[in-house]
Amino acid sequence: DVKVTQSSRYLVKRTGEKVFLECVQDMDHENMFWYRQDPGLGLRLIYFSYDVKMKEKGDIPEGYSVSREKKERFSLILESASTNQTSMYLCASRKGDRDYEQYFGPGTRLTVT
Amino acid sequence: GQSLEQPSEVTAVEGAIVQINCTYQTSGFYGLSWYQQHDGGAPTFLSYNALDGLEETGRFSSFLSRSDSYGYLLLQELQMKDSASYFCAVSPPTDSWGKLQFGAGTQVVVTP
Numbered sequence: 001d002v003k004v005t006q007s008s009r010y011l012v013k014r015t016g017e018k019v020f021l022e023c024v025q026d027m028d029h030e031n032m033f034w035y036r037q038d039p040g041l042g043l044r045l046i047y048f049s050y051d052v053k054m055k056e057k058g059d060i061p062e063g064y065s066v067s068r069e070k071k072e073r074f075s076l077i078l079e080s081a082s083t084n085q086t087s088m089y090l091c092a093s094r095k096g097d098r099d100y101e102q103y104f105g106p107g108t109r110l111t112v113t
Numbered sequence: 114g115q116s117l118e119q120p121s122e123v124t125a126v127e128g129a130i131v132q133i134n135c136t137y138q139t140s141g142f143y144g145l146s147w148y149q150q151h152d153g154g155a156p157t158f159l160s161y162n163a164l165d166g167l168e169e170t171g172r173f174s175s176f177l178s179r180s181d182s183y184g185y186l187l188l189q190e191l192q193m194k195d196s197a198s199y200f201c202a203v204s205p206p207t208d209s210w211g212k213l214q215f216g217a218g219t220q221v222v223v224t225p
Contacts, residue, residue: 004155033212040121042200042215043156058212090155100146100163100204102213104155 003027004105006091012111019078021108023091030095032074033102034058034066037088049074081112117201117216124222125191133186133219135201142203145177145184146213151197159186159199188221196223 007022025032031050035043035058045058047066055066063085067075074093078085088109092102116138125131135145144163148156162168162177162184174187188195198220202213 035215040217042217043213044215045212048212092156100144100161101158102156104157106155 004091004093004103006089006105006108008108009106010109010111012113013078013081014113015082017078017081017112019081019110019112021076021078021089021091021110023074023076023093023105024072025074025091025093025103026072027093027095027103028071029093029103030071031093032068033092033094034064034074034076035090035092036060037090037107043090046076078110081110083112086110086112117203117214119199119201119216119219121217122220122222124224126224127191127193129191131188131191131221133188133199133201133221135184135186135216137182137184137201137203142205144204145175146202146204147173147175147186148200148202148215149197150200150218156200191223193223193225196221 004025013019033048034046037043044060046064047058049055049068052071065077088107090107091105094102119135123131144161146161147159149159150156160175162175165177167176172189177184198218200218201216
């Protein structure tokens with residue numbers, strides 16, 4: 001079974017702090033994604049990566065950056081956390097060549113106070 | 114861009130059939146996917162329609178009509194464990210990296 005793990009289930013940070021969210025997948029997938037999920041808005045793509053050190057902006061990249069130094073690990077960075085970044089953050093991975101199924105991690109509930 | 118619309122909530126009793134509609138406005142896409150998410154859990158893949166027509170997977174079926182810009186997920190013989198949120202998603206036509214555009218989700222509430 002594919003397993004996608006995220007470093008924290010719940011996280012509380014203060015405004016202005018730098019926040020790192022880590023995601024690891026164990027199935028050698030090329031593509032990895034970071035979403036945020038808010039009530040009534042569904043899942044919105046923040047960033048994705050299609051290979052090591054490669055990244056592309058999603059629909060809402062402002063205030064975020066990412067890092068992919070190893071194939072299995074994809075990090076989301078909030079450079080200076082703000083209260084409007086309080087949300088559920090979901091990581092996903094997918095095999096390459098247009099396989100349509102994404103595998104999601106359990107999510108990190110981030111609260112910025 | 115893409116815009117997907119689905120009802121916010123559907124309530125039904127155990128054993129019933131529920132249809133969750135997904136209408137979209139997009140110039141084209143590779144296919145329509147459906148994901149299930151239990152409260153507090155991760156979204157999990159349910160089905161994918163690359164072509165028009167019906168795809169059946171056990172109690173769940175998914176349908177796509179590109180000409181009508183419409184798809185649906187059909188849940189049959191509802192069970193209490195089917196209480197969850199269901200999301201439709203499309204892959205943009207210009208994308209080759211597996212990005213998905215999600216609808217806002219439909220909460221299905223199954224009552225005894």
